[in-house]
Amino acid sequence: MSAYHPLAEQEAIDIASRIEDVFPRGAKLSCREIGDGNLNLVFHITDAESGRSLIMKQALPYAKVVGESWPLTLDRARIECEALMVQHRLAPGLVPKVYRYDAELALTIMEDLSDHVIMRRGLIELGRYPRFADDISTFLANTLFYTSDLGMNQQEKKIRAGRFINPELCKITEDLIFDDPYTVSANNNYEAAIEDEAEALRTDAALHLEVALLREKFLTQGQALLHGDLHTGSIFVTPESTKVIDPEFAYYGPMGYDIGAVIANLLLNAAGQSYWSKDEASRSDYRAYLLDTAEQVWTGFEAKFRALWNESCVDRLARTAPGYQDDYMRRLLQDTIGYAGAKMVRRIVGLAHVADIDKIEDAAVREAAQRTSLRIGKALIKENRRIASFGQALDIAAAALQG
């Protein structure tokens, strides 16, 4: 392979034609670039005759976000690919299969999931995914437990953490989630109608203390290998299947950050349902579905994580110290709630938004949904260290959604 350059479509076809575990020899392949062009090229390669297909994802050496462009390491392609392979081993069937990785080209060739839909779109379209809560809680429990000091050799874990040092992508999170929304920053992005909310975020001392504590854990607590960006845009679903994609933010961090990301995005969609649901009855019904799903994600995660701990914990003291598992799960719940709140706030006033809210066409409804999201987000952040059950977080969300 030659040194790095962004692939043209014909080159992508030439490389794909050599993936013989997917395509029959001599297959006539076609190629379409389907990436959003901000961070990566994504080629969808298909063989019409056999019906087979694959995805080739190539990292670009820069990031484009709202017109800005900044350099970004190609090493993130290695991190993403290695994370996918770890996740594939620990949560089989819940991430795309990797066929090949080319380090020089920063290129991962993997399973095509175009029979799935991006979950964010699915939720906007009021889809229901009966496998989702069970699948994602399995993904979370397995990947977080078995990459932590509870579930893997503690010396190998240190070596692995070294392979997932990811400064550039972590900095994006540190800035956009744990700093900018709470100050005046060119990275912020919110509508003039909620200037009062943005101002309140900048001046809320109790909020700042909690965000500083969550930020500190994100910076220092290497509990487990995180996906690192587990919103509903990183999850492909069908009613029968769940696939987690795009772990380029993977690093060793606090477990609650991944769980909180899932919870936050379910709640953001719930806030957006003031628009997407056609009437009050279907809105109430769909919101109940979302809150139930959030609860099942946590309770499923907790039950599976505790079961893994009881069966497979490698740490003698963690296995035997009375009360330690309960204490750990309580802190994990609190982290989850705090990070969920931080993820909600940044999606309203920070750089990157979500379609669940931004695509609401009616300005007044959109503004109300933004205020609701902020009310939930701020309350989850402020209450996180007092939360004793997931139900308390759901009560906060339900109250804000109703009024």
Added chain:
Amino acid sequence: MSAYHPLAEQEAIDIASRIEDVFPRGAKLSCREIGDGNLNLVFHITDAESGRSLIMKQALPYAKVVGESWPLTLDRARIECEALMVQHRLAPGLVPKVYRYDAELALTIMEDLSDHVIMRRGLIELGRYPRFADDISTFLANTLFYTSDLGMNQQEKKIRAGRFINPELCKITEDLIFDDPYTVSANNNYEAAIEDEAEALRTDAALHLEVALLREKFLTQGQALLHGDLHTGSIFVTPESTKVIDPEFAYYGPMGYDIGAVIANLLLNAAGQSYWSKDEASRSDYRAYLLDTAEQVWTGFEAKFRALWNESCVDRLARTAPGYQDDYMRRLLQDTIGYAGAKMVRRIVGLAHVADIDKIEDAAVREAAQRTSLRIGKALIKENRRIASFGQALDIAAAALQG
């Protein structure tokens, strides 16, 4: 340089003779191997004519402890040398100067400190070191602050943490300090007279929970670059000078672990003073000196660390979030106390002991000192999360020392 082999004395002289910033050209050097032979060769190279000297420390590819021998990575020599260089930059004058490092030979050539005494011996001999508390608190504040997310570029910190991944040496700590003393282990080493104490350590549920929490932080909390083994055997002193040596356990961990190590070793010596001090008056006087010193270490550290934070903090939220610094310092104090306790317990029942206690010749006095040390250690561990001031920890120690 050839591939790794343990140096003979003549080879050590040949290498040393090329260190021209120390020795005059053509100097007639003599060499004495002064290491304890367990982990490293240590050559003391002197030129009688100029009076100049240096130390050459070469890592051995194995560890010998109580007759056992197990392989140990030579990479620890790199870690030790790089840690020394970081510490030298951040705390000038408080660590030996490094003249050269040879990676293939796992060899560090550094400043000779033989005009100093090992502090453990100094304390056993009732020495007083008026510079110590100020120096060591400067060392702790500077090295911990400026290697943390508070005091250095947060992306460079991640890269640096990667260079200090130190699985084998960390495992020694994880086993010998945070596991073995609380269970039946071949690594434990205590006298039959305190079997009842060992049994109590194995069955104390509240203690096990706290040790599990301290162990978890040691495994996961990458706050700052620690020395990692900061007992009084790793500190050279004179009344005018303090030099910290031997950072081969260096890794990114919880700051309180280093501070706690210093405190623990002052308190272990205080327990041993029932033997070393000649009479009740001098005993009471020297213990007061040790407790005062411990207090000055903490209060000096706290004042300097807060000053650095107020002047040089790189983290916007840490700088501005109301109450965050106080919250951080409270947690740091609690970690310090908890780790101090864990370090005391391991020195009585675990593999490696301290001369302050073990060299007490009178068996009954030695046993009493061991029981006193365990009483303090257990109380510090159990109380750590309730400690609100360093004075509370001193009160615990003072009460136990008085009987």
